[in-house]
Amino acid sequence: MMTQIVFYVFAAVLVLSATMVVCARNPVHSVLFLILAFFNAAGLFLIAGAEFLAMTLVIVYVGAVAVLFLFVVMMLDVRFAQMREGVQRYAPIGAAVGGVLLVELIMAFTHWRVAGNIGQITHLVPSSPTRTNTAALGDxxxxxxxxxxxxxxxxxxxxxxxxxxxxxxDRPTGRRQNIDRQHDRVPQESLEMLQVPLGAGVAAQGGFLRPHDSYDVAAVPGTYGTEAWRAREAAEQTQTALVVITPAQGAKGQDDE
Incomplete structure (x- = not known):
């Protein structure tokens, strides 16, 4: 008796929350009602003895999909007033599609019959009172x-x-490392130990320090941040500065003469 009461409570809340998902004007409220519907569906799965499906519904759909929907709705500046402007125009088409789906559901449920030999069907995994559905599904x-x-x-x-x-x-600012050389590094090649006085802080010593060639030790030669890259950048800037030609003063006046 208690199981039936709990079933009807979960089922009623599930139907109401699913209806509010569609009818709520605020999209954030719709997502919250969707999360409530997922939780009630998980409760129905628990009543049916399918604990694996219940936990999957909570972890995957509530913990990932519904929360992702909520973040997207809250972070995007979507103008829902403009989106609803064409609702009345397409309302007859939506009503026709909904009517067809309703007729199909009614025809499916009216012709629903339970097989007479349902108890004689062999199962892949033998049922046992000490065996859970998760273990059987894993097998x-x-x-x-x-x-x-x-x-x-x-x-x-x-x-x-x-x-x-x-x-x-392929971005030129990407840093690439030699993995073997990176694993062979020792702390002395990448760290510089300092004796900082009590209360002075790191900022008083010039900030966080490390050897200047600490990245060059394990980096692929010529990649971003290495000494060869810095030299090439300096050469390119120097060459660009030499190429710039400033117009001579009075050239226009001489041409006019």
Whole structure:
């Protein structure tokens, strides 16, 4: 009896919060109602015994997606008054699409039938009172569907690498280091120990100090910040200064004569 009461409470709050997501005028309030709807859906999953889906819903959707929506809505200067100007124009189209979806849902629920041999269906993982759904789901993913699971991970990895490669730009201000030389460094090559008097502070000693060639030790020769880069920049500035030619005074008057 208590389970049914809790179910109806969660279901009622879920329906009301989902309705407010659509009907709320303030987009920040809509996102907050969406978070409330996710929490109530997680409670329904817990009542059904699917604790893995409940925790996934809270961690992924509430902790990442909904909070991201909230940050985007609060940080972007979106003029919602202008966005609502064309609502009345497209209202009949939206009503027609909603009516079609409503008819499809009614037809689906009216023809819903439960299979008579539902109790005879064999399960991939034998049920046990001491075994959780998370452990059973792990057995299914990492035994029967391990190749499909790893293939999905490989596809996501390729997509991530492709996005990085497509957006990567070679910038001259990038600092590159020789990894082997970086690992071989000793503290004396990158740190300078100072005896700072009590109460004087680091600013009185000239700020944070380190050897001038501390970056050159492990940096790739010629990259940004190295001695060779500074010399090349100085040479380019000197050459640019020499190329500049100032117009001679009185040239225009001589041409006019």
């Amino acid at each position: 299914v993913l990492y035994t029967h569907y391990i190749f499909l699971f790893q293939t999905c991970a490989l596809v996501l990895l390729v997509a991530m690498i492709g996005a990085i490669v497509l957006t990567l730009r």
